[in-house]
Amino acid sequence: MFDYKLLSALAAVVEQAGFERAAQVLGLSQSAISQRIKLLEARVGQPVLVRATPPAPTEIGRRLLNHVQQVRLLERDLQSLVPALDEEGLPERLRIALNADSLATWWAAALGDFCARQHVLLDLVVEDQTVGLKRMRAGEVAACVCASERPVAGARSVLLGAMRYRALASPAFIARYFPDGVRADQLAHTPALVFGPDDFLQHRYLASLGVEGGFEHHLCPSSEGFIRLAEAGLGWGLVPELQVREQLAQGTLVNLLADKPIDVPLYWHHWRNGGQLLGALTEQLIRSSRQWLVPWAPS
Amino acid sequence: MFDYKLLSALAAVVEQAGFERAAQVLGLSQSAISQRIKLLEARVGQPVLVRATPPAPTEIGRRLLNHVQQVRLLERDLQSLVPALDEEGLPERLRIALNADSLATWWAAALGDFCARQHVLLDLVVEDQTVGLKRMRAGEVAACVCASERPVAGARSVLLGAMRYRALASPAFIARYFPDGVRADQLAHTPALVFGPDDFLQHRYLASLGVEGGFEHHLCPSSEGFIRLAEAGLGWGLVPELQVREQLAQGTLVNLLADKPIDVPLYWHHWRNGGQLLGALTEQLIRSSRQWLVPWAPS
Numbered sequence: 001m002f003d004y005k006l007l008s009a010l011a012a013v014v015e016q017a018g019f020e021r022a023a024q025v026l027g028l029s030q031s032a033i034s035q036r037i038k039l040l041e042a043r044v045g046q047p048v049l050v051r052a053t054p055p056a057p058t059e060i061g062r063r064l065l066n067h068v069q070q071v072r073l074l075e076r077d078l079q080s081l082v083p084a085l086d087e088e089g090l091p092e093r094l095r096i097a098l099n100a101d102s103l104a105t106w107w108a109a110a111l112g113d114f115c116a117r118q119h120v121l122l123d124l125v126v127e128d129q130t131v132g133l134k135r136m137r138a139g140e141v142a143a144c145v146c147a148s149e150r151p152v153a154g155a156r157s158v159l160l161g162a163m164r165y166r167a168l169a170s171p172a173f174i175a176r177y178f179p180d181g182v183r184a185d186q187l188a189h190t191p192a193l194v195f196g197p198d199d200f201l202q203h204r205y206l207a208s209l210g211v212e213g214g215f216e217h218h219l220c221p222s223s224e225g226f227i228r229l230a231e232a233g234l235g236w237g238l239v240p241e242l243q244v245r246e247q248l249a250q251g252t253l254v255n256l257l258a259d260k261p262i263d264v265p266l267y268w269h270h271w272r273n274g275g276q277l278l279g280a281l282t283e284q285l286i287r288s289s290r291q292w293l294v295p296w297a298p299s
Numbered sequence: 300m301f302d303y304k305l306l307s308a309l310a311a312v313v314e315q316a317g318f319e320r321a322a323q324v325l326g327l328s329q330s331a332i333s334q335r336i337k338l339l340e341a342r343v344g345q346p347v348l349v350r351a352t353p354p355a356p357t358e359i360g361r362r363l364l365n366h367v368q369q370v371r372l373l374e375r376d377l378q379s380l381v382p383a384l385d386e387e388g389l390p391e392r393l394r395i396a397l398n399a400d401s402l403a404t405w406w407a408a409a410l411g412d413f414c415a416r417q418h419v420l421l422d423l424v425v426e427d428q429t430v431g432l433k434r435m436r437a438g439e440v441a442a443c444v445c446a447s448e449r450p451v452a453g454a455r456s457v458l459l460g461a462m463r464y465r466a467l468a469s470p471a472f473i474a475r476y477f478p479d480g481v482r483a484d485q486l487a488h489t490p491a492l493v494f495g496p497d498d499f500l501q502h503r504y505l506a507s508l509g510v511e512g513g514f515e516h517h518l519c520p521s522s523e524g525f526i527r528l529a530e531a532g533l534g535w536g537l538v539p540e541l542q543v544r545e546q547l548a549q550g551t552l553v554n555l556l557a558d559k560p561i562d563v564p565l566y567w568h569h570w571r572n573g574g575q576l577l578g579a580l581t582e583q584l585i586r587s588s589r590q591w592l593v594p595w596a597p598s
Contacts, residue, residue, distance in 0.1 A: 218421045219422045220421070233412065
């Protein structure tokens with residue numbers, strides 16, 4: 001069998017983003033961690049880590065991490081029978097990538113008391129819904145919420161539903177840029193809000209209105225900040241309906257064009273051999289997420 | 300003088316996080332961008348970029364970027380006189396690092412109509428308030444909001460005020476973990492919420508209560524997600540008072556211990572030679588941020 005002392009050291013260095021913190025978490029010296037990584041590399045016959053800040057796994061390092069995560073989840077199923085087997089004695093952690101808008105809206109409520117019941121701690125990683133799968137493929141997370149259906153090797157995906165986005169702006173923004181009424185073809189000439197370089201929702205929305213090409217935009221990688229910027233009149237943007245019920249009711253944000261929402265499907269991807277814990281979490285999410293998400297019919 | 304065609308290529312590759320997007324933004328082919336970077340490296344005599352995904356500047360690359368940002372801000376002051384000088388014809392962008400909690404609360408409102416008035420677009424970078432200065436030092440941002448007073452070389456810092464945080468949890472969380480009343484010494488044995496590996500606010504709070512050492516925690520790198528997790532009863536956490544007025548009024552979140560807030564000072568750091576634009580933004584922030592921040596007396 002593999003030497004899991006070495007693999008745990010690798011996992012700790014990547015998860016804790018450094019040798020020092022990995023040493024703290026595992027209760028070892030930094031040089032002990034370094035030696036374990038070197039020994040692992042000697043056995044594997046190639047580097048498992050790129051020594052950058054933070055250290056990043058190599059291709060083979062990622063495959064090893066992926067394996068460690070799956071083994072940990074399987075171990076958990078045994079631990080209730082034989083708790084003494086867990087040498088590290090750390091509480092179980094589940095690393096999950098999800099889009100900021102889910103985290104800002106339905107995610108926590110959908111979990112209910114799952115974490116307390118199962119005594120599990122979450123390491124949440126915020127990733128745009130189009131790139132969360134990269135983290136799955138890299139073996140960095142056990143599960144992710146993302147907009148693509150197609151699972152990576154060794155994983156399953158299940159449709160949870162869709163988030164509904166509306167194009168909104170503040171009344172002051174509309175008064176400044178569209179004194180004579182909002183016109184779709186002029187939308188590209190007013191500042192937009194874009195979450196980050198991987199967010200093409202506004203591009204797709206404009207394209208659906210027949211507007212192609214680039215447009216001026218602020219970059220704001222925060223769901224809540226996005227709404228604050230829209231309310232302050234810095235730009236227009238596509239915002240989850242779930243997140244702005246109050247703003248729409250109070251009129252601090254208003255629909256830009258006639259009622260034209262855009263829906264983004266959300267799939268739950270999880271390791272196939274993820275053990276009972278991931279299975280239970282998957283059931284919990286399927287059951288409860290529909291309260292917040294709208295139905296989605298794959299085209 | 301330097302060849303700014305080469306430096307613009309470097310800045311675009313780093314700002315756009317890739318050669319392809321840099322080429323799009325500058326209206327050049329990808330190979331033209333590559334050639335410019337190579338030529339720059341030949342002149343400098345060493346690499347300016349680490350060819351990773353995304354590409355990262357080397358030490359010397361960072362210094363060059365820093366210089367480009369300052370030159371751009373100075374150019375802006377001239378552009379109102381001689382607009383034809385700007386060859387790229389791109390709208391002005393200001394890259395600013397700030398903590399997620401500021402972005403989720405007072406930041407946009409404090410800007411007012413600054414961006415529209417000055418026709419400037421923002422590239423916001425979310426960084427924990429303790430590490431935003433790294434971005435300044437690296438020349439990646441023109442300004443940042445952070446908790447340290449001491450400016451980096453070539454920059455100035457000014458105190459804006461402090462954010463007040465309160466230790467909160469949901470009534471269900473308190474009922475589950477503290478049926479007999481909240482005790483500070485037991486707080487470390489209930490799950491906490493921590494923003495990310497650089498967030499030590501909960502650690503400091505526990506230390507101020509006389510509780511040392513580690514504690515169980517979820518990691519949630521999203522301000523809004525943090526509140527959602529707290530409301531859903533996953534953990535207790537320190538939350539900006541500004542962000543939870545409604546939750547406190549409705550009782551979905553309650554103070555954990557007797558009224559014991561913790562204040563975090565926020566300083567505005569900006570390049571000294573940042574031109575009129577940064578100067579005007581600095582004045583705007585000093586004038587308006589005090590509406591949301593509490594006074595802070597440096598110790």
